[in-house]
Amino acid sequence: MLKSPLNYVGGKYKLLPQIIPLFPNEIDLFVDLFSGGANVGINVEAKKYWFNDMNYKINEMFRFFSTQDPDELIYNIDEIITNWNLSKTNQEAFLAFRNYYNSNPSPINLYVLVAYSYNYQIRFNNSMKFNNPFGKNRSQFTNNMRSNLYKFVKRLNEIKPLFTDYLFEHLNLSDLKPNDFVYLDPPYLITRASYNDGNRGFTNWNENQELKMYNLLNQLTSNKVRWAMSNVLENKEKQHTLLENFIKNKSVAVHVLNYNYNNSSYNSKGVGSKEVLITNYDVSNGNILKY
Ligand SMILES: C[S@@+](CC[C@H](N)C(=O)[O-])C[C@H]1O[C@@H](n2cnc3c(N)ncnc32)[C@H](O)[C@@H]1O
Numbered sequence: 001m002l003k004s005p006l007n008y009v010g011g012k013y014k015l016l017p018q019i020i021p022l023f024p025n026e027i028d029l030f031v032d033l034f035s036g037g038a039n040v041g042i043n044v045e046a047k048k049y050w051f052n053d054m055n056y057k058i059n060e061m062f063r064f065f066s067t068q069d070p071d072e073l074i075y076n077i078d079e080i081i082t083n084w085n086l087s088k089t090n091q092e093a094f095l096a097f098r099n100y101y102n103s104n105p106s107p108i109n110l111y112v113l114v115a116y117s118y119n120y121q122i123r124f125n126n127s128m129k130f131n132n133p134f135g136k137n138r139s140q141f142t143n144n145m146r147s148n149l150y151k152f153v154k155r156l157n158e159i160k161p162l163f164t165d166y167l168f169e170h171l172n173l174s175d176l177k178p179n180d181f182v183y184l185d186p187p188y189l190i191t192r193a194s195y196n197d198g199n200r201g202f203t204n205w206n207e208n209q210e211l212k213m214y215n216l217l218n219q220l221t222s223n224k225v226r227w228a229m230s231n232v233l234e235n236k237e238k239q240h241t242l243l244e245n246f247i248k249n250k251s252v253a254v255h256v257l258n259y260n261y262n263n264s265s266y267n268s269k270g271v272g273s274k275e276v277l278i279t280n281y282d283v284s285n286g287n288i289l290k291y
Contacts, residue, residue, distance in 0.1 A: 001043050005065075005111065005149040006058065007120035008037030012185060012230065016043055018257045019277055024226055024286045029180040033168055038062060040183055042155050049161035054203060056165035057110065058122065063163050064107035066156035073108070073153055074146060080112050081141060088116070088140040095134065102129045111149075115141040167203060169212050176225045184229040186213055190238045191273075207242065214246050217280070221250075224288060226281045234274040243278075251289035253279050 001016045012019060020043060030046035032038065035053045053059055065073065080086075084100075085093045094116050101109045110130070114122050116139050117132040125131045164171070173182065187205035203209075213229075220227050233240050233254075247254060257275045281288050 002151050002155055003148045004037030004039045004042070005145065005152050006037045006114065006122060008039070009121070010185070010187070011037045011039045013037075013039045015230075015257055015275070016040065018255075019228075019230070020044060022255055022277055022279065022283045023183070023228060024181055024281065026179060027181045028177065031173070031176070031180065031182040033171070033182055033184045034186050035059075035163075036185065038152075038161075040185065041161065042152065042159070044183075046159075046181070049159050050164070051161050052164045052166055052168065052171060054165060054167050057124065057128070059163040059165050061107040061110055062156065062161075065153045066160065066163075068153055068157075070150045070153040070157070074150060076108060077112055077115075077141065077149075080109065084112075086112070086116050086140075088135065088137055091134045091136060098130060105130075112141070115139065115145060168216070169209070173216070173220065173225070174223065176220070176223065178224045178226075180225055182220055182225060182227040184213065184217075184227060186210075186229070186231070188232050188235070188240075189242065190235050190240050191232060210242055214242075217246075218250070221280045221288065226279070226286070226288060228277055228279045230275070230277055232273050232275050236273070247278065251280070253282065253289065255279065255283070 001013065003013050004011055016039065019040065023044060027044065027046040029048045029050060030041060030044050032041035032049070032051045035041055035051035036055070036058070038051055041049055041051050051059070051062070084097045086097060087093070097109070097116075098113060101113050110122070113130055114120055114132075116135055118135045118139065120135065120139055121132050123130070123132040168186075176182070189205065189207065189210050217227055217229065231240065231243055233243060255277045257277060
């Protein structure tokens with residue numbers, strides 16, 4: 001499995017071996033509706049790819065990556081690192097580079113900044129200034145990251161996805177056909193992550209968004225388009241009652257996934273989380289479930 005070059009909050013890399021086998025076999029257009037770090041879409045086989053996420057900073061970076069030759073990109077990254085004297089111990093250089101980025105933002109500099117940031121996280125304030133601190137003595141552009149980035153960019157070169165920056169409710173999915181497929185990995189209503197705490201320069205996720213998403217799922221089903229959605233039904237004693245009601249009233253299949261939360265990017269979840277993949281089709285034959 002290929003790994004996103006970003007250590008993305010809520011990224012599905014570890015769950016891919018459980019999620020991807022549940023997807024349909026033949027997919028014309030694969031729509032990754034909340035694509036984030038793009039971990040899922042890049043590992044799916046399809047004829048065409050459409051990645052959408054409201055985080056235009058990440059999309060901008062991936063759009064740029066998809067136009068790059070991987071060797072040249074890595075050469076240019078190394079040049080930036082050398083020119084700015086970046087290292088896992090040089091905090092001054094990191095801060096100077098962060099200031100530079102914030103007045104001259106560019107996708108490649110954002111990637112380099114992330115490589116030297118705390119926990120390799122991408123984080124902005126309300127004015128969309130990058131504000132993640134230095135990853136002192138820990139973060140640097142490692143050989144492992146180099147290799148992940150190389151493979152990721154090569155894959156983007158091959159599959160040439162469309163990246164769009166819409167709020168999901170502004171997308172028009174009415175033209176999708178029965179051989180197209182929509183994967184949804186929304187923020188989880190009952191957990192907290194930096195993209196749904198409402199103060200990171202991006203729209204908050206709330207019940208209203210959740211219900212709009214259920215409407216979209218119903219519309220897709222009426223149009224005979226298959227979808228699969230990741231979510232959690234339980235987290236630290238909290239129940240996702242809205243989702244439980246949605247499941248009760250619809251013909252959907254619920255697949256319980258097994259997650260070992262030994263990963264710092266899953267900071268909002270913990271033991272007692274019930275991670276699921278919900279599908280509107282029977283995974284054994286790909287047929288849409290009847291109401
Ligand atoms: C759980 S993450 C997706 C992770 C991704 N599947 C991966 O493996 O890298 C959820 C994503 O939803 C995006 N998001 C949140 N609210 C949104 C909205 N209203 N419309 C579109 N995207 C949204 C966030 O920016 C975040 O990237």
